[in-house]
Amino acid sequence: MNWLQQWAGYLPQMLSGLGVSLFIAAVAIVAGYPLGLLLSVMVQHRNLVIRTLGLAIVEIGRGAPALVILYLVYYGLPKFGIAFESIQAACIALVWNAAAYSSEIIRAGLQSVARGQTEAAYVLGLSGRDTFFRVIMPQGMRSAIPGLMGVAIQMFQGTSLAYAIAVPELMKSAYNIGSEDFNYLQIFTLAGICYAVISIPATWITVYFEKRMSRHA
């Protein structure tokens, strides 16, 4: 049978899987980046307890494979009476992952802002809050944008791990279809195309931003 015809038949189920994948990725980004900003401030905090806590969260999030965190949240936490739906567990694990990775990118962005900016804010008498939110952050985030877009792509592809705890995302949809008629080659090719259709244009946008940034630097 023609591949295209087969794909057309698979498409509705695949698109619903893709929707779930995009949803999880969106949650990871929307919740993960603000947390990443918070963590980036924590790891630079002068208070040792706050700094250590921030470092622990970041290093676990970056050091442990996302799948390990996913299993810990889904299978481990119920031991403490905290149980999540599979899709919730996937979101939590990926938010942690996104927060940890983005915090390092944001920290580097914030630290790249010239010291003179802080000094200028200081001599004008701006408060620490205004200095951070109105002077340093807008500039630091700007140079962090390409890196953060890279994390977004990584998160989208990372949603495929949620397959391991039976979240009906793109990989799970593909696997279900494959196990019905054993056309694994066709269906996983289609799954790959689905990931690529999102990821590759996103990469182009990232490259575009990187070029634009370097031009204005």
Add this chain to the structure above:
Amino acid sequence: MAKSTPTEAHRVPRLGIQLENIRKHYGDHVVLDDVSLDVEPGTVTALIGPSGAGKSTFLRCINLLEQPDGGTIRVAGHTIEPGKNIAPKDLARLRSAVGMVFQSFNLFPHMTALKNISFPQQRVLGRSKDEADERAMQLLERVGLKDKAHQHPGRCSGGQQQRIAIARALALDPSIMLFDEPTSALDPEVGLEVLAVMRELAADGMTMVVVTHEMQFARDVSDTLVVMADCKIIEQGDPRAIMSDPQEARTRRFLRAVLER
């Protein structure tokens, strides 16, 4: 020596600066060794000397951008003993009473020229946006850059950026202005635009302390010339007198090096 009468622009009481026995070191490395200086209100003090003499550090101690390790600072009516805790509120008041202009301008690149000048007024002095914008436009006009109001600093030349930076500092109605080598990053020709604004400011009676390598400016505009070398003030007084007849060998050596360039 008092200069021309103050204009109505200076509603703030005019207060000078007294620095007594300022000491500063980084580890074993001494940067300022018991430096004292009096700046009378309404006067211009030029700080010159070889690099590494401690001029910039000394200037930065005035608004506590650097914390001295010892001594007393009396500036714009506030007395500060380094090492003692200063209430953040007092510190903020001190900082807005003392304006500062940097060698590298340090404008906020993500804000337009207008916003660079208007935003601090709103946050520090609590002015309304309209009021702050109006004051910003006045000052831009005063430094000759009204047409740059809606440009970002990246689209302005170095001399224009420095003039915007001066306007930004003036917008907070400081009683004292500090300049840290304001023209050193500029082409000589462009530097003249900036010096012209500073001359005007001095003529208006602003109290100014200027770290500079511009000998002509120091001679023509300053009331007091202060020569620093090796972490100390080695000579101070009337700029013309010092330049034509320096008392210290070190001053002579430095002046010869600068003037023969």
